[in-house]
Amino acid sequence: MTYFDDLGNELTFEKTPKKIVSLVPSITETLYDLNLEENIVGITKFCVHPVHFRHTKTIVGGTKDAKIEKIKELQPDIVFCNKEENTPEIVKQLQEFTQVYVTVVNSVDDAVRMIQKMGLMLNRRVDAQLINHKINLKLDDFKWFIKDFEVKKSAYFIWYNPWMAAGNNTFINSLLTLNKFDNIYKNKKEIYPTIEAKRIRLEGDPDYVFFSSEPFPFKDKHVFEMGRFTHHASAVYVDGEMFSWFGSRLIKSFDYFKSLRERITISTFK
Missing domain, CATH: 3.40.50.1980 (Nitrogenase molybdenum iron protein domain)
Structure with missing residues (x-):
């Protein structure tokens, strides 16, 4: 299976990624809502939702100062990053030993597309469709309101x-x-x-x-x-x-x- 992240980097998997590290708080929350709690092995100190992750997941530093060796010890199949929140240096170091998916999200449409692609990569298509359906319903309602x-x-x-x-x-x-x-x-x-x-x-x-x-x-x-x-x-x-x-x-x-x-x-x- 081959995918491309938002920067055009190619990621190839022989099977669905199981062990996930998230260096982006909003992506951590989204992964949880995609029913991937058991697959998440590492998060940042800023990943405060859901609250119990602070006690059940490995904290790997911050978004700008992630502990690379600590992440390496977790042996993740994929690490989720964001162009705005994580540095190019962190991404480059991670790419030396694992697959890194870098997101670029500047609009609601970008967010919906990101969730859809995450659903495909992580075998959570139905969960992703449900989340996006709820987002689009809320968006349509708000557009009418405003x-x-x-x-x-x-x-x-x-x-x-x-x-x-x-x-x-x-x-x-x-x-x-x-x-x-x-x-x-x-x-x-x-x-x-x-x-x-x-x-x-x-x-x-x-x-x-x-x-x-x-x-x-x-x-x-x-x-x-x-x-x-x-x-x-x-x-x-x-x-x-x-x-x-x-x-x-x-x-x-x-x-x-x-x-x-x-x-x-x-x-x-x-």
Whole structure:
């Protein structure tokens, strides 16, 4: 069996891969939802869903500093990585002793395609079809829900010191667009550009400024600091997993986006 990952790398298997290592939290969750719990042998310290994996699976470091020798000891048949979350160096070292599937997911369509390919590779076609069916139903329902909302300008921050925002060609940006939020940083060259807080009005003067729960845990002091430089923007804390975890998490995300709309009229800057 021959497959190609999202970077065009060829993977060949004589039989269905059984031992799996995931270096991507959202893929770990998706593998679990594909009923592959027994096959998962290694995860990162950031793979927090499902919770019990912290006690039943081998932790192999982080997404950017995975312990290669520890992974090698697990003798995996396949390791799942992501172009954005894992470094090229990690992928190259892993490819020296095992098959590595690198994902590139910048949209809901990409996520659905990823789940379908995982189902084929791992002999979980029916499970993958079921997950994608649920995602597509939720997506269609949300599109109907959001169709009459006015497009509003937004900024979505992921890091502090320095300030960093989600830019174009990111899964976050695609979900902002789906939610009818026009990302003021979508035209930046970098996918996660570094931002000068004092220039936020000049950059686009957003209606909403989103502060993600991950990877940086924003607090009120950060919101107040940014608030000094905004004009009329509303500050909103958001669940970063709902905006950045591709895969089966999307089944929950669209309901979250509905509830988000119910509370973003209140400004925490004022």
